[in-house]
Amino acid sequence: MKLNIHLIIAILWSAVFLLSACSDDPENGQPEVPVLTFDKDQQLVFETAGGQADVHFTSTAAWTAEVDQDWCSVTPARGDATSSVVTLTVTANETPDERNATLILKSGTTTARMTFVQKQKDALTVTSNRVEVGAEGGEVTVEVKANIAFDCEVDEAAAEWLSAVQTRSMTSTQLRFTAAANESFDKREGKIVIRSGELSETVTVYQAGEQPGVMLTQDEYTVGSEGGIVAVELRSNVPFQMRMLDDVAWLSEAVTRSFSTYTRRFEVAPNEDYDYRSARVAFFNEELGLADTVTITQVQKNAILVAQEEYTVDALGGTLDFSVNTNVDFQVSLSAEWIRQAASTRGLAEVPLRFVIDTNPGLEPREAVISFTAGELSQSVKVIQPGRQDKGWLRIVHTNRTFSIPSITGSYFNYGHISWGDGQEEVYQEEAVHTYQTEGSHTVSVELLGAEEVSLPNLVGVTDLDLTQF
Template sequence: MKKRFFYLFSLFILLLSVVCSCKDDNNELTPPESSPEITIPSSENLSPVLLQEGGTVSLSFTTTADWTASLVNTRAESWITVTPSSGSKGKNEITITATTNETYDERNATVVLKCGTVSKNIVVTQKQKDALTVTSSKYEVDSKGGNISVEVKANINFEVEVRADWIKQQTEKTRALTTSNLNFTIEPNETGDKREGEIIIKSGELSETVKVYQGFGDFITLTKKDFTIPEEGGNVDIEIKSTLGYEVKMLSDVDWITEIQSRAVSTHTHHYTISPNDTYDSRETKIVFYNPEDESVADTVTIRQLQKDAIVL
């Protein structure tokens, strides 16, 4: 009996050893639990830019555990969506979709990928709706000229093209949906006719046209108002632009200037002969062209003649 008990006890110890050995082997085969991780290929763009019309962009990644995707700012949920919003470990892909941006401002949203305690941010930018407008497309300027200010509202860079040589731009401003004032100088109208010019403000396919209308008034103007003649004398041709009749007078009584009346010339060109100066003093006179009905409408030319033996530098 004792012999049999000893045999059974030995068998029990042997079986217990085998069980313990198997248990240790199983512990060695169980891998340790891995830490959370998100891997995004370098080829993926973490700062995608979407057009104003909207669209989608996809991003692939790999995680070592379950993950979630969400927007940092919930206000962006009105124009951007992320699908799917969660998933399990392994290789995955999310799609980010934006609706049309009807505002005049660029907008941004941040999508955060989370896997346990690890996170990655994707910053999405969407372009704004381009705008280019002018508050007034018509300006009227009197014959004397002056300044006009064209108010432009734009959120894009633009160019200015002036289609009239009598309209001069003073300053140029550009940039985003703010009000820019473009200043122009309108020269006096001495053509005798009404005239029309254009200011084109453009950016790509967007453009605005501003019309500038200028009237005309009565005027008398000289194309050249100062003449210096050598001591030997010579000839002076005075050209006049005028919208009305005029008369001529000298402001001093001189005998060294004679108007040539016999030549067949334009009524708006006057020819004078200057006699030689035999004195040792220079001399000067003024000739006024004026409207006899309103002498405030006038222009004056000055003729100077050098003295005898003068040195001219």
């Protein structure tokens, strides 16, 4: 039995020796495994614009080359052991993201891979180039999409009311700005510039005006006897309607393709009469109680045209400006020495004129006439100047919770200012009423110009009435 075991072991060792000899024999028909390696220190990073780069490697047998992305290519696609370089070609990267691909070399059962990278296209955009904010002001948020650091700045023209909460270099997608309250009637706008190198985006911030209003840029127009088109310009931050206040056939709205919301055009028919005519057009917002009225005046045929025939000027004097529309030469004459023409002006069509008004030293008003003549044609403008007006005061002490201002009149009364005695003030208006928040004694002071009479229909609650400076 022992003999048989030793014999078996000897046979097994012989078989192992024979197999080992066969595997080490190059002529036994088994192929060699190819060697395929990239040269060291080849880390390829392509710029955004793309380009080409050579890749060096070593191969002991024939090989093939390919890439796994369609935005790049490799040449040549195959070779033998005598060649050891391929060229990678990369197209421009138009995306905001970095991208990568793999070069794959194969030789027999051997595979070698090398990954290369292409930089992203720098991107800087905003989700909206327009931001609106109310008249009360507040915080404004601008959303930015960027893959690079950037800075932002507010246009110098808006720096007084629009400011950035954060101004240092940033990559945050939410930028915050503060808009101050707009205390004026006019809306305003400011620009925010977001910049990184040669890239920039501009966001415009629009802020509404404080008070709603409907206002005409000009409240009277004069048209020649031949008629024509009158363009009426408005300024409004609320919706408005239009209404003809006078039912006339010679004035109608002209609707054109280039119609603008804030420009209304009216067609005026020729005037064949010898008398001038006028019509009024109202623009209003009934819900808010806002309105303004324009007067369109058309003079008679062959006339010297002035917008109005009477002007009242300040007692302190100054200048009087108005335009004369005419189709003839004319002369200017004055009926008083205290009014004189500032410059000699003659011409056709619309002629701007200016007159200098001296101060009225007396208390009584005075009048003068400016006459325009051309042959048998004539036109005149009356100038009325009130007398000197001294300031007066009216003081009333009362204990009422609600108080109505007295009626104040006068031939030359033209201004009043009310201080209600609790910190509230307003311009004098007839039948003005004020309600107090607390009980007690209140002193009402009224500043007056040109007042002559005061009437208190009810003295209930009045404890003192001071007319010494009235």
